């Protein structure tokens with residue numbers, strides 16, 4: 001390590017745009033990373049005969065990060081992106097999987113080897129208010145890592161003590177991140193949010209790392225401050241040859257700073273590719289939904305229709321079978337026996353999903369209907385019940401055999417037999433998407449979705465099922481898609497303002513700068 005700020009390290013710098021091409025080796029390579037937490041796993045639980053329940057926070061993530069690039073990892077709150085970042089740094093122990101850093105197996109490291117890795121790979125946390133110890137001065141915070149790692153090992157030749165060297169280094173770093181060396185003896189509460197995040201960045205730089213996980217580094221900050229911090233991160237990357245894993249829920253920020261993007265849903269990567277490809281031609285319906293949630297600066301686009309993505313994020317304790325996104329996907333594939341407008345199929349699936357998750361009971365619906373009659377005599381008429389359910393789940397436009405089946409299920413439901421109603425719907429409307437989990441496929445721009453299935457993993461699906469729902473994306477028989485509401489243009493479909501906004505802060509309206 002140099003005495004001054006970290007030296008420019010051009011031996012590690014890639015150009016980002018070329019990441020992954022030309023035989024360049026990744027600096028970080030993650031394969032099959034899993035992080036499960038277990039509930040009901042105490043001795044007491046075992047004595048009571050309770051089965052442990054796994055919570056799959058990260059469930060088989062593959063990633064590569066190339067030297068000098070920024071890989072964005074995006075997804076809703078709770079999708080496992082922060083756990084991924086912390087687990088690959090060994091801040092949490094993985095349940096399974098391998099992480100190779102500069103060719104070395106991080107999961108097998110211990111002792112000096114692990115200490116060396118921790119010097120080369122750092123992290124900046126999301127919350128600049130809670131991530132800094134309020135009892136320490138910023139000088140002590142920034143130089144803490146130097147002390148822990150005994151840097152420098154010997155006193156320098158210029159007569160300074162090791163402590164003085166560390167203090168000078170902390171001053172240099174504070175200045176490098178846009179603060180004043182005079183502020184070294186101040187405490188975190190004397191700084192604004194943006195200034196505290198600068199302190200957090202200075203702390204991450206102290207050990208002269210090559211790789212930094214930036215865990216939502218701007219999401220707790222005001223929009224104007226976000227732009228300043230993003231600019232600072234870009235400058236530091238250029239000056240010091242840093243490689244970033246940039247975790248965010250805000251796609252507009254990701255577009256600004258990342259070379260490539262990995263989109264996560266419920267502990268898995270569902271799409272990955274160069275940033276421009278992801279933004280201009282997203283493949284996965286979830287990515288489309290995330291993109292639709294990004295505020296647009298242009299006047300023409302401000303009035304565009306933004307539909308709410310149906311359903312809640314499923315629990316990682318009990319993720320849906322097959323494709324985990326199927327309970328919310330606007331393009332969920334219909335079985336060959338069903339051919340109805342996609343919005344109505346989605347409505348049927350929403351009804352079934354709510355019943356399977358025990359999201360409501362027939363009794364609760366009757367009580368709501370009664371309360372709407374405001375004390376008047378109310379007769380529990382199944383016709384009224386069914387009408388209310390059709391309205392609630394957008395099923396009013398159904399006709400023919402499909403409507404008959406749904407009416408049957410609603411009649412069963414009105415009589416309080418929720419499980420039987422769900423079974424009736426499952427028998428008639430089960431989607432191929434719930435049978436097999438799609439895998440990430442497609443090379444540099446890959447997606448895990450049966451709509452983009454390749455022959456290898458699609459072999460178990462009925463090709464007719466896939467073609468039936470593709471709405472022109474290679475569908476075998478155009479006549480079967482005539483009535484579909486599946487947009488040809490990715491990103492123009494019904495999507496959400498409910499995703500990508502986990503309430504951390506306002507989102508920048510123009511890429512954050």
Ligand code: SF4
Nearest residue numbers: 323326329433449450
């Ligand atoms: S596999 Fe099916 S449910 Fe999953 S994203 Fe693709 S179309 Fe939607």
